[in-house]
Amino acid sequence: MSDLSAALLRVPLFRELNREELLRLERISSIRHYGKKTIIFNEGAEREAVFFVLRGLVKTFKTDENGHEQLMNILKTGDLFPQTGFFDDAPYPATAETIGDSRLLSIPVRPFEQLILDVPGIAIKLMRVMSSRIINLQERLHSFTGHDAAERVVLFLLKLAEDYGKPDEQDAVRIPIPLTNQELANAVGTTRETVNRLVSGLRKEGLLLTDKTGFRIPDKENLFIRVHKEEH
Structure with a gap:
């Protein structure tokens, strides 16, 4: 063949x-x-x-x-x-x-x-x-309808993890897509400033790591729980 x-x-x-x-x-x-x-x-x-x-x-x-x-x-x-x-x-x-x-x-x-x-x-x-x-x-x-900007960003990251994520040796999910905060903002219809604040907050909470090669989500379940809390 x-x-x-x-x-x-x-x-x-x-x-x-x-x-x-x-x-x-x-x-x-x-x-x-x-x-x-x-x-x-x-x-x-x-x-x-x-x-x-x-x-x-x-x-x-x-x-x-x-x-x-x-x-x-x-x-x-x-x-x-x-x-x-x-x-x-x-x-x-x-x-x-x-x-x-x-x-x-x-x-x-x-x-x-x-x-x-x-x-x-x-x-x-x-x-x-x-x-x-x-x-x-x-x-x-x-699935994006009815969510505020911060929730849409997190849901978008979770969708990227589902479609493109690869587990690493520490059972975290690696997303090998180097998107800028502006590109994230464009993807979900919000401002770069909003994404800057959210990504900074997720880093401080230990829910998201970023570098030039993409994203790393240590625990998808905890990230999902954060969105669920925001909704309520």
Whole structure:
């Protein structure tokens, strides 16, 4: 089995495709390697390809008129971006940049559209999987509703720990994503000053450690309890 075949098989979106459909898809796909902090595409550029993360992490963000970045998403292995995928011919909705060295699966939009015309069953299978992803996204957005800024930051950190965390030798959870306080603020819709105060408080309580490589949560349960106390 080639590296490309193995890569396609690891993508959740293609889990319902049969062998022949996967072979057709393989013919138009490629694997690309990107170094740390490399722009994959810019917001507003013509959509030429859709990407899947095979290894590494990718962040997507928008830039406002003052040049401030608003973090939209952090993508891990198996994730698709842009998330509107193949069924939207609008320009790229955000800029995508690697957080560390990354390996991506690239599928060009126009050849894929022709493949759909030739084998329409592929579109039906993809839409089934994408509908479940939309439901999951709605549930994630709903979980943030009704919380104040401090609670949203903590819930966001817990979500990062769930999706990207790695246990260390002391049973703490390491999140290897070097986000700044401004990026945290943008991600949950608050100010950098608010995040500065909260992160400082969490450090003093021993609930969060930070450095240039990311975050470390000594005890996820205690961090969750802190949010629960705030709610009451």
